[in-house]
Amino acid sequence: MNKLTRAALQFRMMEELADGDSYVHHLTPLAKLLTTLFFVVTVISFDLYDISGLWQFAVYPLFFMIIGDIPAGVLGAVLAIALPLTLFTGLSNIFFNQHIWLQLGPLPITYGMLSGLALVLKCVLTVSAVTVLMATTKLADLCNTLRFLHVPNVFTFQLLMCFRYIRVLLEEAEQMSAAYRLRNPLGRGIQLRYFGEILGQLLLRSYARAGRIYTAMQCRGFQGAGHMDHIVLLDWRSLIYLAAVGAGICLGRFFNAALLIEKLLNQ
Amino acid sequence: MFAAEHIEWSYPDGYQALRDIDLNIARTESVGLVGANGAGKSTLLRLFAGIIPVTAGRISVDGMAYTPANLLRLRQKIGYVFQNPDDQVFMPTVYDDVAFGIRNFGHDEAFVEKKVAAILARLGIAELRNQLTHKLSGGQKRSVALAGVLVMNPDVIFLDEPTAFLDLKGRRSFINLMQAAENAKLLATHDLELVLELCPRVLVMDRGRIVADGPVAEVFSDKKFMESVSLEVPPRLQNN
Numbered sequence: 477m478n479k480l481t482r483a484a485l486q487f488r489m490m491e492e493l494a495d496g497d498s499y500v501h502h503l504t505p506l507a508k509l510l511t512t513l514f515f516v517v518t519v520i521s522f523d524l525y526d527i528s529g530l531w532q533f534a535v536y537p538l539f540f541m542i543i544g545d546i547p548a549g550v551l552g553a554v555l556a557i558a559l560p561l562t563l564f565t566g567l568s569n570i571f572f573n574q575h576i577w578l579q580l581g582p583l584p585i586t587y588g589m590l591s592g593l594a595l596v597l598k599c600v601l602t603v604s605a606v607t608v609l610m611a612t613t614k615l616a617d618l619c620n621t622l623r624f625l626h627v628p629n630v631f632t633f634q635l636l637m638c639f640r641y642i643r644v645l646l647e648e649a650e651q652m653s654a655a656y657r658l659r660n661p662l663g664r665g666i667q668l669r670y671f672g673e674i675l676g677q678l679l680l681r682s683y684a685r686a687g688r689i690y691t692a693m694q695c696r697g698f699q700g701a702g703h704m705d706h707i708v709l710l711d712w713r714s715l716i717y718l719a720a721v722g723a724g725i726c727l728g729r730f731f732n733a734a735l736l737i738e739k740l741l742n743q
Numbered sequence: 744m745f746a747a748e749h750i751e752w753s754y755p756d757g758y759q760a761l762r763d764i765d766l767n768i769a770r771t772e773s774v775g776l777v778g779a780n781g782a783g784k785s786t787l788l789r790l791f792a793g794i795i796p797v798t799a800g801r802i803s804v805d806g807m808a809y810t811p812a813n814l815l816r817l818r819q820k821i822g823y824v825f826q827n828p829d830d831q832v833f834m835p836t837v838y839d840d841v842a843f844g845i846r847n848f849g850h851d852e853a854f855v856e857k858k859v860a861a862i863l864a865r866l867g868i869a870e871l872r873n874q875l876t877h878k879l880s881g882g883q884k885r886s887v888a889l890a891g892v893l894v895m896n897p898d899v900i901f902l903d904e905p906t907a908f909l910d911l912k913g914r915r916s917f918i919n920l921m922q923a924a925e926n927a928k929l930l931a932t933h934d935l936e937l938v939l940e941l942c943p944r945v946l947v948m949d950r951g952r953i954v955a956d957g958p959v960a961e962v963f964s965d966k967k968f969m970e971s972v973s974l975e976v977p978p979r980l981q982n983n
Binding site: 488491492494495614616640685688689691692693694695696697698699 | 792793794815818819822823825827829830831833835836839843844847848873875877891892895
């Protein structure tokens with residue numbers, strides 16, 4: 477399976493997952509959005525060098541991945557895109573901040589290492605939380621909820637259209653790649669001399685197809701936004717979820733489980 | 744019910760694609776639209792579907808003219824089935840795609856559920872309800888595209904090559920479905936046998952004009968005329 481096909485499959489998998497039937501899927505988009513935002517803000521609020529308090533937040537994405545039937549591979553694929561830049565930034569912290577925090581025998585643990593690790597942890601936690609949200613909520617429902625929260629329509633519309641366009645782009649790229657390979661069976665990948673032309677064609681074809689799809693949407697009454705009249709904001713199940721998860725996040729922010737366990741062990 | 748008067752339309756480069764088009768379609772009437780490639784069939788359908796704006800002439804549905812102000816109300820009255828179902832079926836699941844149109848008009852979810860279930864059953868694709876659209880075959884996509892338009896119960900439906908991508912069985916199902924549908928229909932197609940079966944009346948286009956408008960058997964039997972517009976007499980009529 478080539479990279480394009482794999483990328484297209486992973487992309488479609490998110491749409492497939494969002495159509496699931498677990499407890500998490502039946503929660504309202506607003507409840508999931510609010511908890512995700514609260515989680516992200518809380519994780520980011522941790523001090524630059526605070527690692528011990530961050531680990532316990534892994535419970536949130538892990539728990540909801542299990543009950544939401546979200547495969548670990550999906551998270552892995554998303555992290556593979558998000559992590560490299562964070563890793564690079566984290567590594568540069570190690571290079572620029574070499575003040576020693578702790579000497580473990582011959583190995584110095586610097587503040588740069590701490591902040592680099594904290595950065596990576598924060599990235600993993602926040603990306604995981606957003607992945608859980610995307611894998612358990614349809615994008616159209618999410619956009620309608622954002623509009624209800626008075627996020628300008630131009631942003632939600634762009635988000636929806638970008639998502640659709642990425643799908644179209646991947647499908648067209650797959651088709652062109654297959655057509656190329658069928659007439660270039662001995663070659664490995666697209667030759668450099670054709671790359672520019674093929675890329676140009678890809679952009680033109682995907683743009684044209686996206687235009688046709690948008691026309692089809694307009695023909696069925698789409699005017700840039702879905703109807704908000706029948707959005708269910710919060711039901712009893714979502715209220716309980718919101719209260720429980722919100723309380724859990726607050727507890728995690730103010731009580732460091734690792735330090736508590738250490739205290740208990742020392743006692 | 745549907746009326747087009749003195750329609751003219753040119754592409755931005757000046758090429759005149761449609762010339763002096765006049766036609767009426769009565770409620771529940773099925774009309775075929777045939778012509779050689781480049782005759783202007785698809786352009787005419789796109790104009791009727793409101794995809795391209797009217798620049799000369801007047802088009803109306805039940806007296807409501809095609810204007811930007813009326814466009815949303817018109818979208819409830821007209822349906823358009825694209826030639827390529829991949830351009831029309833864009834939601835992740837069949838249910839969501841069929842529900843897309845009626846949701847845009849503010850109906851509650853219970854109504855949407857009822858309508859979608861009914862149309863899927865009517866088209867014989869109820870088992871595809873939760874299927875992912877990218878896993879459908881060409882024929883299944885065509886059926887879903889049709890469902891997405893029929894569910895809105897438009898007064899008039901414009902269909903562009905509706906039997907493309909369909910096998911013989913799919914084609915027969917489509918014909919049966921169209922025969923039972925009470926919406927007015929205008930079918931642009933190269934499939935002259937389809938027109939013979941479905942449409943009592945046919946329009947023939949040539950170089951942007953409607954050059955014939957009449958009973959289908961009468962128009963198609965005129966060998967000289969058909970050849971002059973780069974068409975052929977359908978096999979069924981050739982021995983008559």
